[in-house]
Amino acid sequence: MTVSATAPLVERLGERFKQALQESSEFRGDLSVVVAPSSVVEVARYLKEEDGFDYLLYATAVDWPTRDPRFTVVWEVRSLADKTRIRIKTTATMPDPHVPSLTSIWPAANWHERETWDLFGISFDGHADLRRILMPESWEGFPLRKDYVSFGEPVIFSDQKLEGLEPDAIRG
Amino acid sequence: MVETDVAQEPVGPEHEPPTEWMELNMGPHHPSTHGVLRVLLKLDGEIVRDADADIGYLHTGFEKSFEDKTYTQGITFSDRMDYLAPPINNVGFVSAVEKLIGVEVPPRAQAIRVIMMELARVASHELWLGTTGLDLGVYSGFFYAWRDRDLALDLNEAYSGVRMMTSFTRVGGVAWDLPEGWLDQLQRFIDVMPGRLDDFESMLTDNPIWHQRLKGVGVISPEDAIEAGVTGPVLRASGVNYDVRKAFPYCGYEQYDFEVPVGQNGDCYDRYRVRVAEMRQSLRILQQAIDKLPGGPWLSTDRKVALPPRTELSTSMEAVIHHFRLVSEGFKGPVGDVYAFVESPRGELGFYLVSDGTNKPYRMKVRPPSFCNLQSLRKLVQGVLVADVIAIMGSLDFILGDCDR
Numbered sequence: 415m416t417v418s419a420t421a422p423l424v425e426r427l428g429e430r431f432k433q434a435l436q437e438s439s440e441f442r443g444d445l446s447v448v449v450a451p452s453s454v455v456e457v458a459r460y461l462k463e464e465d466g467f468d469y470l471l472y473a474t475a476v477d478w479p480t481r482d483p484r485f486t487v488v489w490e491v492r493s494l495a496d497k498t499r500i501r502i503k504t505t506a507t508m509p510d511p512h513v514p515s516l517t518s519i520w521p522a523a524n525w526h527e528r529e530t531w532d533l534f535g536i537s538f539d540g541h542a543d544l545r546r547i548l549m550p551e552s553w554e555g556f557p558l559r560k561d562y563v564s565f566g567e568p569v570i571f572s573d574q575k576l577e578g579l580e581p582d583a584i585r586g
Numbered sequence: 587m588v589e590t591d592v593a594q595e596p597v598g599p600e601h602e603p604p605t606e607w608m609e610l611n612m613g614p615h616h617p618s619t620h621g622v623l624r625v626l627l628k629l630d631g632e633i634v635r636d637a638d639a640d641i642g643y644l645h646t647g648f649e650k651s652f653e654d655k656t657y658t659q660g661i662t663f664s665d666r667m668d669y670l671a672p673p674i675n676n677v678g679f680v681s682a683v684e685k686l687i688g689v690e691v692p693p694r695a696q697a698i699r700v701i702m703m704e705l706a707r708v709a710s711h712e713l714w715l716g717t718t719g720l721d722l723g724v725y726s727g728f729f730y731a732w733r734d735r736d737l738a739l740d741l742n743e744a745y746s747g748v749r750m751m752t753s754f755t756r757v758g759g760v761a762w763d764l765p766e767g768w769l770d771q772l773q774r775f776i777d778v779m780p781g782r783l784d785d786f787e788s789m790l791t792d793n794p795i796w797h798q799r800l801k802g803v804g805v806i807s808p809e810d811a812i813e814a815g816v817t818g819p820v821l822r823a824s825g826v827n828y829d830v831r832k833a834f835p836y837c838g839y840e841q842y843d844f845e846v847p848v849g850q851n852g853d854c855y856d857r858y859r860v861r862v863a864e865m866r867q868s869l870r871i872l873q874q875a876i877d878k879l880p881g882g883p884w885l886s887t888d889r890k891v892a893l894p895p896r897t898e899l900s901t902s903m904e905a906v907i908h909h910f911r912l913v914s915e916g917f918k919g920p921v922g923d924v925y926a927f928v929e930s931p932r933g934e935l936g937f938y939l940v941s942d943g944t945n946k947p948y949r950m951k952v953r954p955p956s957f958c959n960l961q962s963l964r965k966l967v968q969g970v971l972v973a974d975v976i977a978i979m980g981s982l983d984f985i986l987g988d989c990d991r
Binding site: 442444446468469470471472474477490494497499501519520521524525529533537546547548549550557558560562571 | 650883957
């Protein structure tokens with residue numbers, strides 16, 4: 415993707431969604447737009463219907479524990495005809511992170527959003543079938559969050575108490 | 587084959603009568619699930635009304651593990667995801683890192699990558715041919731396919747020392763140059779394979795039983811295929827001409843002369859034809875890669891990301907410092923996020939890499955083609971017979987290690 419090809423798209427998006435489009439950037443040829451959660455569905459519909467972004471690649475999230483809002487939720491879509499790609503980002507805040515689902519625009523987002531719910535605990539409003547997909551239904555915690563310990567076992571010394579530890583950290 | 591009036595009856599959970607549908611567990615240890623997959627079928631007699639694929643049995647948390655390892659260490663995780671085409675995962679992973687840090691890959695390394703990837707494609711499609719045939723009753727085909735796939739694995743072993751988990755890429759190139767005599771072995775492989783594929787095709791392509799099991803089964807239209815997000819041969823069998831190697835050439839694929847086989851009907855039979863044709867195209871690419879294999883270095887000379895040659899370590903202090911830094915803590919990437927993708931035998935394999943400026947990926951999301959293809963299973967099997975579920979699952983060619991990560 416070249417700058418000249420994407421610039422008009424960003425300009426059009428900025429004109430049409432003045433309040434919603436919070437940021438746009440291009441890094442190594444990848445175009446990203448950050449959209450307010452309330453307008454994600456609107457922007458997505460515009461991208462699909464007006465700009466031909468017909469193919470959803472994936473949906474996921476990134477956890478930034480020190481930031482507020484904590485989560486960045488990402489969908490990446492492609493226009494098969496124009497060979498262009500755009501990354502739609504929005505944010506979700508603790509303690510109840512939730513964003514609108516894009517399954518109504520791109521049905522292929524179904525499993526990807528389920529996976530994001532499963533591994534990050536971000537719920538997607540309007541998703542018809544939001545349940546765990548990779549982890550068992552009975553699993554506690556959300557493994558891809560940064561405060562979920564993946565390796566090692568914490569050692570409790572005699573002068574320490576268990577209290578400060580999260581249940582996830584104890585399981586290790 | 588499904589009769590028309592049966593297919594037009596209502597499907598989906600909302601039409602479920604109170605008592606008549608039977609729930610049948612297919613898997614998780616069913617031979618046709620290729621890995622560990624459980625499909626919960628709702629049956630109306632022999633007809634499937636609804637299906638729910640339960641994945642995750644092979645979930646190993648690779649995406650989490652990537653966050654704890656440096657970029658170079660992460661390479662060994664990548665080939666353990668799709669264990670039937672490891673070299674392609676290796677290349678996909680390092681191309682995301684290379685895109686992030688902006689390093690040039692020398693032409694010889696790119697050609698070696700292309701050779702290894704096309705070998706993996708042939709090996710993976712051979713395995714698919716064997717196991718899918720086995721599922722549908724072509725028992726002898728399995729042994730022929732295994733024999734031919736082993737030739738490709740022998741080449742893997744001769745190059746990297748390992749038959750499957752090659753881990754042969756490094757950021758900025760490949761780990762080793764091709765060993766002596768390897769290209770001759772590859773040439774013998776290229777010479778022998780077309781005849782073997784002809785044998786296979788004479789056994790299956792016009793076989794009436796093969797036709798009955800595959801033609802008109804599991805049809806997906808181009809519009810539905812795009813909407814469902816399927817990829818690779820499944821997408822192309824529906825008539826959508828999309829192959830990453832042609833649409834967004836990487837590793838110098840634009841220099842090779844090859845075609846992208848495309849189907850018309852989007853049924854299981856077309857998926858079979860597309861995969862066999864793809865193997866022939868891969869052999870064409872391999873021949874061209876041998877004929878014009880460039881010389882020169884096979885690893886970047888940028889000492890900030892690639893190890894110096896061992897010979898330099900005894901003569902150059904600087905090389906020792908670079909070596910120590912790279913081995914002990916690795917290199918750092920700039921802050922940013924990139925998406926890099928390659929064409930695996932199952933479709934578009936993508937890596938979404940988020941970097942916070944340290945020596946490890948902050949987040950590494952894999953876009954597995956098996957996951958995207960398996961998602962379409964529910965729609966494909968509604969209204970078909972139970973026996974056709976096996977054919978449809980086979981034709982989707984999902985690998986659960988890739989799907990569950």
